Amino acid sequence: MNLIEKLHYLMKKNNIRNIAQLSRETNIPYTTLKSIFDGDVNDIRLSTSRKLCDFFKITLDELLDDNISINSTKNTDFRIASYNGVDVNGLDETDLKEIQEFVNFKRNMKNKKEQ
Numbered sequence: 001m002n003l004i005e006k007l008h009y010l011m012k013k014n015n016i017r018n019i020a021q022l023s024r025e026t027n028i029p030y031t032t033l034k035s036i037f038d039g040d041v042n043d044i045r046l047s048t049s050r051k052l053c054d055f056f057k058i059t060l061d062e063l064l065d066d067n068i069s070i071n072s073t074k075n076t077d078f079r080i081a082s083y084n085g086v087d088v089n090g091l092d093e094t095d096l097k098e099i100q101e102f103v104n105f106k107r108n109m110k111n112k113k114e115q
Helices: 005-013 019-026 030-037 046-056 061-066 076-083 092-115
Strands: none
Touching: 005 030, 005 061, 019 046, 046 061, 061 076
């Protein structure tokens, strides 16, 4: 799956209707996104890639590597965790759900402290 196909898939999955909406949601200029979708850009900037990854909650590898599929049933947070040395092998979907709930809890607690 190439970059444009991934972006179309991610937009559909996240109920993003068009490039203009994606531009507003990510703070990436419309013209930049339009150039990417039209295939006029061979290498997108790292800053643009990071904004897309942050918005869609995927890794840079998942976005930019044509050999990595992003339509996996596993949650992205666990793929990120496994890239950072957390071993999720042997865990089933229930285990992963419980871990995700804990991650969300920790994230919410951190956000409350920052307010």
